[in-house]
Amino acid sequence: MKINPIRSICCIGAGYVGGPTMAVIADRCPDIDVTVVDLNEERISAWNDSDLNNLPVYEPGLDLVVSRARGRNLFFSNQVKESISSADLVFISVNTPTKQKGLGAGQASDLRWVEACARQVATCAKGHTVVVEKSTLPVRTAAAIKAILAIPQRQYLNSEVAPTFSVLSNPEFLAEGTAINDLENPDRVLIGGEDPEAVNALAAIYQNWVAPEKILRTKLWSSELSKLAANAFLAQRISSINSVAALCEETGADVREVALAIGTDSRIGPKFLNAGPGFGGSCFQKDILNLVYLCHHFGLPEVASYWEQVVELNTWQQKRIARLLVQKLFGTVTGKKIAILGFAFKADTNDTREAPAIRISLDLLEEGAQLAIHDPKVSPNQIALELSHLPSNLDPGLKGEGTWHPSKSVETALEGADAVLILTEWEEYRDLDWLRLSRLMRAPAWVFDARSVVDPEKVASAGLMLWRVGEGSD
Ligand code: UDX
Ligand code: UDX
Numbered sequence: 001m002k003i004n005p006i007r008s009i010c011c012i013g014a015g016y017v018g019g020p021t022m023a024v025i026a027d028r029c030p031d032i033d034v035t036v037v038d039l040n041e042e043r044i045s046a047w048n049d050s051d052l053n054n055l056p057v058y059e060p061g062l063d064l065v066v067s068r069a070r071g072r073n074l075f076f077s078n079q080v081k082e083s084i085s086s087a088d089l090v091f092i093s094v095n096t097p098t099k100q101k102g103l104g105a106g107q108a109s110d111l112r113w114v115e116a117c118a119r120q121v122a123t124c125a126k127g128h129t130v131v132v133e134k135s136t137l138p139v140r141t142a143a144a145i146k147a148i149l150a151i152p153q154r155q156y157l158n159s160e161v162a163p164t165f166s167v168l169s170n171p172e173f174l175a176e177g178t179a180i181n182d183l184e185n186p187d188r189v190l191i192g193g194e195d196p197e198a199v200n201a202l203a204a205i206y207q208n209w210v211a212p213e214k215i216l217r218t219k220l221w222s223s224e225l226s227k228l229a230a231n232a233f234l235a236q237r238i239s240s241i242n243s244v245a246a247l248c249e250e251t252g253a254d255v256r257e258v259a260l261a262i263g264t265d266s267r268i269g270p271k272f273l274n275a276g277p278g279f280g281g282s283c284f285q286k287d288i289l290n291l292v293y294l295c296h297h298f299g300l301p302e303v304a305s306y307w308e309q310v311v312e313l314n315t316w317q318q319k320r321i322a323r324l325l326v327q328k329l330f331g332t333v334t335g336k337k338i339a340i341l342g343f344a345f346k347a348d349t350n351d352t353r354e355a356p357a358i359r360i361s362l363d364l365l366e367e368g369a370q371l372a373i374h375d376p377k378v379s380p381n382q383i384a385l386e387l388s389h390l391p392s393n394l395d396p397g398l399k400g401e402g403t404w405h406p407s408k409s410v411e412t413a414l415e416g417a418d419a420v421l422i423l424t425e426w427e428e429y430r431d432l433d434w435l436r437l438s439r440l441m442r443a444p445a446w447v448f449d450a451r452s453v454v455d456p457e458k459v460a461s462a463g464l465m466l467w468r469v470g471e472g473s474d
Contacts, residue, residue, distance in 0.1 A: 001164065003128060003197040006205055007032060010087035012117045014038035014047055014076060016179075016282070016351060017134060017172050018093035019057050023065045024183040026074035028209040035075045035083040047076035058350040058377050061180035084124040089202065091170075092117045092145075093134040098286050107293035109138055109286065118148040125163040130198045133169045136231070136283065138290055139224045142167050142192075166198030169220050171227035176281065177348030189215045192223020228291045232307055235284040237272040239313040245275035245470030246320065255470025256452060275470040277356035277423050277450040278317040280345030285311055285354050318356050321421075321469075322363035325448055328467060329418055334368030334400040337442075339413035342424020342451070343375040343383055350377035356450075357423045358386045365389065365402030372413040373406055376426055380406035411440060419446040422453055429453050434462035 011022045014036045026034040038044050046056040048070075052063035066074070077083060084090055094113040099105050114135060121131055131149065133142060149165040156162035169192035174182040189206045193199045203215050218226070245255040255275045263270035279285070288311050295304035326333050345355035352358065361371055365387070373383055383406060384391060392403045407413035410429075414420055414437050422429055430453045438445060446465045447454060459466045 001128060001166070001195070001197055003130065003166070003201045004088070006088045006130070006201050008087050009034045009089050009091065009205075010083040011036045011091040011093055011134070012038075012080065012084075012120075013091075013093035013095070013135070014040070014043050014056070015093065015095065016057050016176060017174070018091065019047060019055075020059055020062055020065075020174065020179040021093070021134065021172055021183060022091070023062060023069060023074060024180065025205060026069040026072075027065045028184075029205060030069075030073055032205065033073050033075070034069075035077055035087070037077050037080045037083045039078075039080070041078055044076050044078050058348075059176070059179045060348055065180060080120065081124045084121055084129075085126050087125075087129065088127075089130040089132060089205075090121055090125070091132045091134045092121075093172075095282075096135045096137060096286075097282075098289055104293050107289040107296075109136075109290050111137070111141065111144070114141065115144065115148065118145045121165075122149050122151060122163075123153055125165070126161075128164045128166070130166045130168060130201060132202060133167070133224070134172055136171060136227050136287055136290075137169075137224055138294055139221050139228070141224065142169055142220045166193065166195040167220070168193035168195075168198055168202055169223035170202060171223060173227075173230065176351055177346055184209065186210060186214065190218065190223050190226060191215065192218045192220040192226075194220060228287050228294075231283050231287040232291055232310065234272055235279055235288055235314070236307075236310045238274075238276070238279045238284075239310045239317075241273050241275045241470075242278060242317045243313055246317070248470040249472045252472035252474050254472065258470075274452065276425075276452075277321055277360060277469070278314040280353065280355040280357075281351065282353040285314070315359070318359045319363060321356075321448070321450055322360045322367075324467070325364070325419060325421060325446075326367055328446060328448075328465075332367070333364060333418075335370065336419070337370045337372060337417040338364060339407070339410075339417045339420040340371050340373045341375075341410060341413065341420060341422045341429050342426055343373055343378045343386075344424050344426075347425045347427065350379075350382070352378055352382055352386050355386070355423075360421070360423065361387060361404065365404065368400035368402050370402070371404035372415075372417065373404055374408075374410055374413040375424065376428060411437070415440045417441050417445065419448060421448040422451050425451040425453050431455075434458045434464060438462040438464050 011018045018036055022034050022036045043056050046054055096109040099108045099110045146167050189210055191199050191202055199217055206215055248255040259273040262268050263273045288307050292304045292308045343357045391405045447459050449468045
């Protein structure tokens with residue numbers, strides 16, 4: 001089918017993926033109207049806030065991109081039906097979390113919102129509409145979307161103007177914290193689909209700023225699977241280096257040296273070899289579990305358990321860090337103050353989904369610790385939501401119950417603390433004045449650096465004890 005150049009885009013889902021991606025498309029394609037819609041009214045108001053500090057997603061550079069395009073050809077709206085009706089192309093960018101109950105619970109993706117979007121597009125679209133999966137989805141979801149779009153709509157029965165559709169997969173590979181750069185300078189753009197006209201129409205949008213050779217065209221199923229496989233490979237590298245870190249600690253090796261030594265092999269490469277408290281974020285665990293579910297579904301249990309181990313090692317790493325902190329503090333943290341520096345799952349984002357800080361904090365609370373949590377971007381409300389635990393300044397008393405409270409500064413977090421545990425690699429944690437901070441802490445005080453951000457010599461010369469991930473002693 002002949003498809004006209006795309007002039008109007010609707011994106012359903014104004015989250016971490018939909019918001020920044022559409023902002024960059026609008027910025028780079030001033031001739032295309034881009035409307036981002038969301039059921040969440042508060043989120044849309046935040047995207048429309050005149051104060052760019054209040055955008056719902058924190059991403060370096062996002063404010064500038066939004067300020068250039070918003071109101072010109074970038075719009076944020078709750079008018080879902082109207083926006084779909086006037087769009088030539090609809091991106092589906094809603095969340096696809098791991099199912100909590102029912103068939104496939106704990107592994108399969110919950111596709112209810114994707115299905116709801118497809119049904120809404122089926123009823124509201126006009127003319128020919130290109131429907132693009134942006135959300136990460138299990139392989140063959142496009143078949144379900146196509147089936148829904150093919151259901152004849154009552155209002156068009158016997159009508160010649162019934163809408164028609166092409167379905168494409170166009171997974172997003174942006175990483176949070178570097179989303180704008182990843183979108184503006186992608187390694188590749190992947191478009192999966194069987195309708196070459198529709199593929200070309202979508203490719204033409206990206207060609208406004210991406211070199212044509214970086215736009216990969218594949219079968220639908222290859223595109224869907226590539227997103228899962230890419231995230232699984234990245235996560236696998238992190239579990240691999242974290243497994244080596246544990247061995248380094250036992251053998252006297254140093255994981256930073258090992259990472260350098262193996263990463264300089266051009267076949268391996270240096271990226272994604274930072275040992276840490278384990279991977280977090282909304283994608284890695286969800287996508288691997290999804291892959292595991294698919295493997296079981298297709299009768300490949302060995303393949304499933306291979307990938308499942310990547311997640312298990314990650315959970316183990318988080319539990320290991322909480323456990324070793326307790327052990328080093330004479331086997332008990334009950335009633336002791338521990339400063340947690342960093343709650344976001346990585347630096348330069350306010351996102352806490354699956355952050356290692358959650359499991360580690362919960363384990364320490366279980367042990368009766370008093371946590372003082374500092375993060376430059378994560379709000380106390382968000383921390384309370386993740387810990388399902390209200391903040392409190394109460395002394396745990398003899399009951400030894402764990403408590404936590406938010407700290408506005410690193411200094412207040414460390415005041416009277418027995419230990420500080422660094423869980424996010426925020427820039428401001430890299431050059432802390434340990435000599436001054438050590439005087440605020442209760443001796444013998446520990447620094448637990450799970451992100452390799454501190455200068456070990458400065459910590460040692462401040463009289464503090466230091467544990468760094470993956471550093472063994474002779
Ligand atoms: C999500 C998925 O997690 C990821 O797998 C996928 O690749 C892209 O979409 P993200 O943008 O980070 O990633 O999710 P989130 O920030 O939760 O945003 C999704 C938005 O969709 C939310 O704002 C939600 O309100 C909205 N939504 C959800 C709708 O507008 N309609 C729905 O029916 C469901
Ligand atoms: C990831 C993928 O990188 C991206 O392509 C995909 O679209 C979405 O999922 P994201 O989760 O935003 O992006 O961040 P990423 O930089 O991949 O980091 C994920 C987690 O791994 C973070 O918790 C990070 O701290 C951790 N990590 C990363 C390490 O522990 N060590 C590393 O060397 C790299």
